[in-house]
Amino acid sequence: MAGRINDDDVKAVRDAVPIDAVVSDYLQLRNAGGGNLKGLCPFHDEKSPSFQVSPSKGLYHCFGCQAGGDTLDFIMKIDHLSFSEAVERLAGQAGITLRYEEGGYTAGTSGRGERIRLVEAHKAAAQFYVEQLGSAEAEIGRRFLAERGFDQAAAEHFSVGYSPAGWDHLTRFLRGKGFSDKELITSGLAQDSRSGKPIDRFRGRLMWPIRDISGEVVGFGARKLRDDDNGPKYLNTPETAIYKKSQVLYGIDLAKKEIAKTSRAVVVEGYTDVMACHMAGVTTAIATCGTAFGGDHIKILRRLLMDNATAEVIFTFDGDAAGQKAALRAFEDDQKFAAETSITIAPGGMDPCDLRLAQGDAAVAGLVEARTPLFEFALRHIVARHNLENPAGRAAALDEAAPVVANIKNIAIQHESAVQLAGMLGIRDEQFVVKRVAQLARWARERGGQGGGQQQGRGRPSPSAPYEAAPAPSAPAGGGPALNLRSPAHRTERELLKLALQRPALVSPAFDAYGVDEFTAPPYAAVREAIQSAGGASLGTDDYLARVRDAAPNDTVRALVTELAVEAIHAKTVDEVYAGVQLVQVRLRAVDRRVHEIQGTMSRLGTQAPPEQLAAVQEELWTLQQYGQRLRNRGAEGL
Numbered sequence: 001m002a003g004r005i006n007d008d009d010v011k012a013v014r015d016a017v018p019i020d021a022v023v024s025d026y027l028q029l030r031n032a033g034g035g036n037l038k039g040l041c042p043f044h045d046e047k048s049p050s051f052q053v054s055p056s057k058g059l060y061h062c063f064g065c066q067a068g069g070d071t072l073d074f075i076m077k078i079d080h081l082s083f084s085e086a087v088e089r090l091a092g093q094a095g096i097t098l099r100y101e102e103g104g105y106t107a108g109t110s111g112r113g114e115r116i117r118l119v120e121a122h123k124a125a126a127q128f129y130v131e132q133l134g135s136a137e138a139e140i141g142r143r144f145l146a147e148r149g150f151d152q153a154a155a156e157h158f159s160v161g162y163s164p165a166g167w168d169h170l171t172r173f174l175r176g177k178g179f180s181d182k183e184l185i186t187s188g189l190a191q192d193s194r195s196g197k198p199i200d201r202f203r204g205r206l207m208w209p210i211r212d213i214s215g216e217v218v219g220f221g222a223r224k225l226r227d228d229d230n231g232p233k234y235l236n237t238p239e240t241a242i243y244k245k246s247q248v249l250y251g252i253d254l255a256k257k258e259i260a261k262t263s264r265a266v267v268v269e270g271y272t273d274v275m276a277c278h279m280a281g282v283t284t285a286i287a288t289c290g291t292a293f294g295g296d297h298i299k300i301l302r303r304l305l306m307d308n309a310t311a312e313v314i315f316t317f318d319g320d321a322a323g324q325k326a327a328l329r330a331f332e333d334d335q336k337f338a339a340e341t342s343i344t345i346a347p348g349g350m351d352p353c354d355l356r357l358a359q360g361d362a363a364v365a366g367l368v369e370a371r372t373p374l375f376e377f378a379l380r381h382i383v384a385r386h387n388l389e390n391p392a393g394r395a396a397a398l399d400e401a402a403p404v405v406a407n408i409k410n411i412a413i414q415h416e417s418a419v420q421l422a423g424m425l426g427i428r429d430e431q432f433v434v435k436r437v438a439q440l441a442r443w444a445r446e447r448g449g450q451g452g453g454q455q456q457g458r459g460r461p462s463p464s465a466p467y468e469a470a471p472a473p474s475a476p477a478g479g480g481p482a483l484n485l486r487s488p489a490h491r492t493e494r495e496l497l498k499l500a501l502q503r504p505a506l507v508s509p510a511f512d513a514y515g516v517d518e519f520t521a522p523p524y525a526a527v528r529e530a531i532q533s534a535g536g537a538s539l540g541t542d543d544y545l546a547r548v549r550d551a552a553p554n555d556t557v558r559a560l561v562t563e564l565a566v567e568a569i570h571a572k573t574v575d576e577v578y579a580g581v582q583l584v585q586v587r588l589r590a591v592d593r594r595v596h597e598i599q600g601t602m603s604r605l606g607t608q609a610p611p612e613q614l615a616a617v618q619e620e621l622w623t624l625q626q627y628g629q630r631l632r633n634r635g636a637e638g639l
Contacts, residue, residue, distance in 0.1 A: 129161025580636030
């Protein structure tokens with residue numbers, strides 16, 4: 001084993017890779033104010049962005065599902081990596097050589113996490129295949145690309161390669177790079193043979209590397225080139241620890257920035273279709289990898305599209321029966337998008353690659369623009385199944401089609417579609433159809449359904465909302481005592497802790513003199529204790545927040561520290577005056593509580609108490625009352 005990674009190297013990795021750059025590989029981030037960024041949480045489904053990133057603090061937190069932490073925590077959670085694997089992944093991106101406590105420097109073979117090794121093997125394989133495309137044997141592959149309108153530059157842009165026809169060319173190459181036979185089998189790049197020795201899984205085929213949203217090669221799609229190849233036309237990497245076909249989209253690494261920028265994604269059916277679209281200027285094109293477009297694919301796109309009102313997903317399908325079936329299957333998932341969904345079918349049943357060959361780049365761009373709303377396509381398909389020549393057929397078609405229209409999210413489009421449906425069915429009384437659709441939509445809303453109208457996000461309010469909008473009571477991550485954000489005491493304690501974590505210079509050194517018992521909410525008292533254990537707010541070191549998180553006694557408190565470090569401070573101007581108000585309010589409430597306790601003690605003692613005991617209690621009471629009055633009169637100066 002390589003041993004434990006050196007602590008200084010872990011810190012160097014955290015500092016070297018900005019958290020917003022890492023998170024942006026997985027979802028679109030927008031300005032949230034106060035130096036923070038926001039987006040749709042990748043760890044749970046939501047309609048409104050409650051996931052926030054603080055680049056200055058190197059932390060993220062979701063106010064919906066309570067996931068949070070630093071850059072390493074994010075990579076560990078989203079890619080299911082161990083701590084060491086996450087450090088090694090980011091170290092590789094930053095060009096940092098890691099030191100291990102047992103064994104000194106390591107070249108990165110032994111002790112590496114399995115996932116990291118599989119990704120490295122795929123990266124090396126992709127480079128190998130690209131190099132092989134230039135070989136004499138690969139002439140058949142180059143000819144295949146040329147016949148479909150792709151030159152060398154296009155092949156290089158998509159890293160298209162070639163797998164030699166021999167039994168173990170890649171296997172021997174990767175062995176020479178230090179990969180074990182077990183790793184090659186586990187990665188899906190090799191398979192067992194009858195002799196018991198691993199052989200290449202892909203042989204004599206054109207190779208497309210499949211990358212995840214962060215740009216890592218996680219699998220391959222291989223196209224048959226020769227008649228004597230008895231395998232399927234397309235052969236994909238089998239399911240592995242890093243490749244799940246239902247969770248990857250071919251071309252997403254190249255298309256994600258343009259998808260986020262334009263709020264549009266174009267879903268095509270194959271690797272060459274993605275290439276054709278990108279070459280024609282439709283750089284938002286992506287494709288599934290040997291499986292139908294489904295729920296996990298939707299999650300990937302929603303994080304990029306941010307579910308804004310103008311977002312759109314356009315599907316291109318062949319005009320044959322299989323293409324129509326795929327379109328209707330896509331429509332079943334329509335309501336999982338806040339984006340509008342559309343369909344476009346090329347003339348003559350051609351796919352985008354064929355269309356580009358036949359009519360050029362402009363025709364591909366025109367195909368995308370000539371889209372039809374997916375619900376309209378579905379309606380026409382429903383209506384076509386019924387005999388509209390008689391009243392019974394029209395009634396049956398209306399019964400089946402009206403719920404589809406009622407489920408359209410946009411009210412204006414819903415109304416127009418109801419009118420359109422009346423025309424399709426030949427029903428002259430348009431208002432009858434409109435009212436029928438409106439009634440179904442209303443019933444769906446009353447049942448808590450999605451029909452009729454723009455959906456509103458559910459769950460906890462945005463942290464940027466005023467306190468009055470917050471639910472009461474709420475609980476911190478992982479359970480624990482309730483927090484009531486309608487309580488003035490809890491609100492002020494929360495603000496003071498946010499200042500202590502985000503702007504410690506504004507509350508120091510006074511904050512460090514505050515006792516844990518001055519925080520009435522137990523979770524806040526635990527955070528105060530963690531700050532104290534980390535050396536206090538006056539410490540002011542670069543790793544201050546990391547020290548506080550490390551000092552937290554458990555994951556619940558650690559999550560609350562992260563939440564408070566990321567949540568916006570509720571003031572237009574965050575300065576010493578605002579900080580002073582929070583300091584005074586927390587201290588003043590603590591003084592008032594103690595005064596109340598002492599007054600209760602005096603009532604219990606009565607006049608029969610020993611004079612010296614009564615005098616001590618009275619003196620403490622007088623001192624506290626004077627201190628409280630000074631705070632009320634002088635504010636922070638009275639501290």
